[in-house]
Amino acid sequence: MTVIAPSILAADFARLGEETRAIAEAGADWIHLDVMDGHFVPNISFGPAIVKALRPWTDKLFDVHLMIAPADPYLAAFAEAGADAITVHVEAGPHIHRSLQTIRALGKRAGVALNPGTPASLIEPVLDMVDLVLVMTVNPGFGGQSFIGSALETVSRVKALTAGRTIGISVDGGVTPETAGPAAAAGADILVAGSAAFKGGPAEYGKNIAAIREAAATATGRDGARC
Ligand SMILES: O=C(CO)[C@H](O)[C@H](O)COP(=O)(O)O
Numbered sequence: 592m593t594v595i596a597p598s599i600l601a602a603d604f605a606r607l608g609e610e611t612r613a614i615a616e617a618g619a620d621w622i623h624l625d626v627m628d629g630h631f632v633p634n635i636s637f638g639p640a641i642v643k644a645l646r647p648w649t650d651k652l653f654d655v656h657l658m659i660a661p662a663d664p665y666l667a668a669f670a671e672a673g674a675d676a677i678t679v680h681v682e683a684g685p686h687i688h689r690s691l692q693t694i695r696a697l698g699k700r701a702g703v704a705l706n707p708g709t710p711a712s713l714i715e716p717v718l719d720m721v722d723l724v725l726v727m728t729v730n731p732g733f734g735g736q737s738f739i740g741s742a743l744e745t746v747s748r749v750k751a752l753t754a755g756r757t758i759g760i761s762v763d764g765g766v767t768p769e770t771a772g773p774a775a776a777a778g779a780d781i782l783v784a785g786s787a788a789f790k791g792g793p794a795e796y797g798k799n800i801a802a803i804r805e806a807a808a809t810a811t812g813r814d815g816a817r818c
């Protein structure tokens with residue numbers, strides 16, 4: 592079953608608590624939280640205080656995607672704020688092994704992310720240290736961008752590299768009911784969707800999530816029921 596992880600980057604920021612609860616109740620499996628620093632990526636979103644403020648609004652897994660450099664000084668703050676999984680970019684610093692070690696030592700799921708221009712082979716030395724690999728299918732920094740189909744080659748490579756291990760593969764960026772099928776077929780276990788999940792306001796969230804889930808299930812032949 593494919594995990595659907597709506598990104599609150601596409602939510603109404605003036606009502607983030609209500610939005611987080613609404614998307615959770617509409618069928619989200621995980622909540623994806625995009626942290627941007629205006630340095631590693633050309634946009635600024637939010638930090639650990641917002642993660643902490645949102646924590647009481649749902650029990651769903653908080654999947655924190657750090658697009659910040661350096662990441663290490665902030666890992667404990669995100670863990671304490673209520674992150675369940677923390678993903679750091681392999682491009683964000685020279686000490687990815689140390690970052691992953693720190694996340695695991697904090698008792699959280701450790702993830703490593705790859706930009707569309709980064710080869711999958713770069714994460715091979717740290718596969719023992721990760722629970723998640725996140726493959727970006729847009730250049731990170733903004734929601735609402737178009738899916739970069741060539742990044743699915745990276746998903747397939749990650750799938751082959753992680754065979755026999757219990758590592759989840761996320762696809763993040765431009766996921767819609769149209770692109771969810773190819774992403775799931777290439778090996779994605781987790782689909783992150785911002786714009787496509789939050790499109791149309793709260794009355795549409797259930798339908799939006801179901802459409803992505805259904806497309807993934809059709810493409811993989813796996814059960815589309817909620818997990
Ligand atoms: O990490 C991200 C951007 O850097 C977001 O998770 C991603 O872009 C989701 O938004 P959308 O589905 O609208 O592309």
Ligand SMILES: [Fe+2]
Nearest residue numbers: 625656763783
């Ligand atoms: Fe993200």
